[in-house]
Every structure is written in C-alpha cells, then in structure tokens.
Amino acid sequence: MTYCVGIRLHAGMVFLADTRTNAGVDQVSTIRKLSVFENPGERMMVLMTAGNLSISQSVRQLIANPPSTDVVNIWNAPNMYEAARVVGEAVRTVHRQDAAKLAESGIDFNISLIFGGQIKGERCRLFYVYSAGNFIESHDENPYFQIGEAKYGKPIIDRVVAPQTSLDDAAKCALISMDSTLRSNISVGLPLDMLVYEEGTLAVTRFVTIDEQNQYFQQLRNSWGQQLKHVFEEIDAPVWDAAPDATENVLSSANMHSKPVRVALPFGMQSAPSPAPLQALAEQPQPLLPPGPQH
Structure with a gap:
C-alpha cells in the first residue's frame, strides 16, 4: 500500500511519500512514488501516486513524455490548472488502454494522485487527482491532501497544520503523521522521500530520502x-x-x-439472580454488618 501527503502553505509546499509496495506478504519491495518535473527558474512540480503500480507507472510515463510538443503538456502548460488537466488526461488514456483487460482479470482500475507545485507567474497550487481523471484543488480551508493509508496520519495534521504554518513545522507534522502510519500499518514502510519547497524558488532546494538511520x-x-x-x-x-x-x-x-440497551433473554431461559448494583468510582464500599439483631 502507500501513504503520501502533500501540504500547501503560504510559505510553500511539503511533499512526503513512503516507498513500500506489496502484492502479498511475500512480495514486498521498494518503489519510489514521488516524482519531480522541474525546469529550474520556470517551473517545479511534484507527482505522488497510490494504487496499482502498473497503472501509476504508465501514467507517469505518459506525463513525462508527451507525444507532441504542439499540444499542452506538463512542460509547457501555462499554469498549474492546465498542468493538472494534463495529469488527468494521462489517467484517462491509461484507463482507455488497460481498464477493460484489467477487469477481465478481476483487477480494479485503482489509482489516486497528489499533484502540486509552481509555475512562474502564479502561486503554489495543489491538486488531488482521482481514478476518473477529474481533480479538486486545495484551498486555505483544506491545505493538504493524503492518498493511500490516510486515516492513521490524519488527526495530527488536522490539529496542527494551517495555511500560515511554517515549512519546518509542516515538515515535522508530516513526519509525525507518517510515523503514526508506519506504527499502525505494515503495508507502509521506509525509506521515505520528502521534498520541502519554498514559494518562488522554482527549483528543488530541500529534498531528503529518510531511512532507518x-x-x-x-x-x-x-x-x-x-x-x-x-x-x-x-x-x-x-x-x-x-x-x-x-x-x-x-x-x-x-x-x-443512563442505561445500556439490554437484549432480552430468549423465551424459556431462566434469568440469573440480579447482580449487585454497579459500584461507581466515586463511591466507597459499605462495611458488612455482623450477624445478629439489628437496631
């Protein structure tokens, strides 16, 4: 499986992806899921993928190698929205080519992508691309996207990250989010790829591959x-x-x-004697009185 998170801030962007892929417990390997499309000084874009590996690799190949320079592609798109449309169209192309054959083998067309970056002349932008090729964009109300095993790492990001969060704090939060996922799901694993992008640089300046050491x-x-x-x-x-x-x-x-919902005993089954009242934590047990006349 996979866990990837992309965060868009006023100061820039943070991208983090694991590298584990598996097709069963005895077929575990390492595949890098974060790809950079960079023309320094003009554009810097990041693509992270989750889902079927063969689909992901086909989509990435189509994006990186457009059939013609006369059409809008990842390298000449005038803005990030048009670049996201290129990514979505690549997903649809692979779907047309492979979905029917995959379905014959009982395999779903399963892919999701995080795509973000900056093209000269506009701000940083971040997109979530679905398996149908359609996409949504991150705004201040939702400054991050996750794909793959998202549930374990979501709570910390929800509590910490806001558009005004610094890049270093967002990077720290993303790593804690990943650590929570690593602890709870063995299908996500090291090493990790992390890219931290500062608004306006239009080039990769901070990237690290993180292993156990x-x-x-x-x-x-x-x-x-x-x-x-x-x-x-x-x-x-x-x-x-x-x-x-x-x-x-x-x-x-x-x-x-308050009372629980109690299920009635089946007809004919004898009820056990009523248990002693539940003792509350705030109560103290009463001492037992010795046998004999009571006054």
Missing part, C-alpha cells in the same frame, strides 16, 4: 512517543456518579440516568 527521524519518533505517554498520564482518570460540580473530570454525574 536518519538521525532526526529517529529522534522525532522516540520523542513523540514519550511525549504522548506523558500527556496521557497527566490527564485525570474519569469519575463516575459524582456530583456535577465535585470535580472537573466527572464522566457520569449523580443526576444522570
């Missing part, structure tokens, strides 16, 4: 895990059935009357 990534993984545990331990445990104003961590107050 990368000093910063190892420090980030260890520190993030330790800090999460520390924050978790600092949060008070819940209190049950307390007065609402007794403490700030009341989960169930004494004036609440």
Whole structure:
C-alpha cells in the first residue's frame, strides 16, 4: 500500500511519500512514488501516486513524455490548472488502454494522485487527482491532501497544520503523521522521500530520502512517543456518579440516568439472580454488618 501527503502553505509546499509496495506478504519491495518535473527558474512540480503500480507507472510515463510538443503538456502548460488537466488526461488514456483487460482479470482500475507545485507567474497550487481523471484543488480551508493509508496520519495534521504554518513545522507534522502510519500499518514502510519547497524558488532546494538511520527521524519518533505517554498520564482518570460540580473530570454525574440497551433473554431461559448494583468510582464500599439483631 502507500501513504503520501502533500501540504500547501503560504510559505510553500511539503511533499512526503513512503516507498513500500506489496502484492502479498511475500512480495514486498521498494518503489519510489514521488516524482519531480522541474525546469529550474520556470517551473517545479511534484507527482505522488497510490494504487496499482502498473497503472501509476504508465501514467507517469505518459506525463513525462508527451507525444507532441504542439499540444499542452506538463512542460509547457501555462499554469498549474492546465498542468493538472494534463495529469488527468494521462489517467484517462491509461484507463482507455488497460481498464477493460484489467477487469477481465478481476483487477480494479485503482489509482489516486497528489499533484502540486509552481509555475512562474502564479502561486503554489495543489491538486488531488482521482481514478476518473477529474481533480479538486486545495484551498486555505483544506491545505493538504493524503492518498493511500490516510486515516492513521490524519488527526495530527488536522490539529496542527494551517495555511500560515511554517515549512519546518509542516515538515515535522508530516513526519509525525507518517510515523503514526508506519506504527499502525505494515503495508507502509521506509525509506521515505520528502521534498520541502519554498514559494518562488522554482527549483528543488530541500529534498531528503529518510531511512532507518536518519538521525532526526529517529529522534522525532522516540520523542513523540514519550511525549504522548506523558500527556496521557497527566490527564485525570474519569469519575463516575459524582456530583456535577465535585470535580472537573466527572464522566457520569449523580443526576444522570443512563442505561445500556439490554437484549432480552430468549423465551424459556431462566434469568440469573440480579447482580449487585454497579459500584461507581466515586463511591466507597459499605462495611458488612455482623450477624445478629439489628437496631
């Protein structure tokens, strides 16, 4: 599988992709999923792919090698919107060529792409391209896109990233997002490709391939895990059935009357004796009285 994230900020863009691909537990390999289309000083664009590898490679080949220089292509598109249309058309071309044959073998036409960058004369732009070749663009309300195993790394980005976030903070957040995914899904793996692009440079200036030995990534993984545990331990445990104003961590107050949905016993099955009332965390057990006359 795959995890890729692209982030568009006022200061520039961050792209991060893993490199693991697999067709079963005994067919795991490394394939780079981040490609750069660069004409320094004039345009810098990044494509990241997820889904069927053969489809992804065919699409990338069509984009990189247009059949004619007389038509709009990735190298002469006047703006990023037109460049995204080129990417979408490449997806449709591969679909026309391969989708029917893939379907005969029970294989879905499965691909998704993140495409972004800057062409001289306009701002940075970021697009999510679907398997039908259509696409949407990132705006300030949604400054990032993910493809592949997105769910594990999404919460940290939602909490941290905004258009005004700095490039370094966004890069750090993307790496934490990737680390969360690596820990929860074995189909995503190292090494990672990261590209951080500063608005207006129109060239690749910061790129790194991150493996198990990368000093910063190892420090980030260890520190993030330790800090999460520390924050978790600092949060008070819940209190049950307390007065609402007794403490700030009341989960169930004494004036609440919540009940679970209980499924009735089948007809004819004897009901067990009623259990003792549930003891709340805020209650103390009552001492047992000795046998004998009670007053």
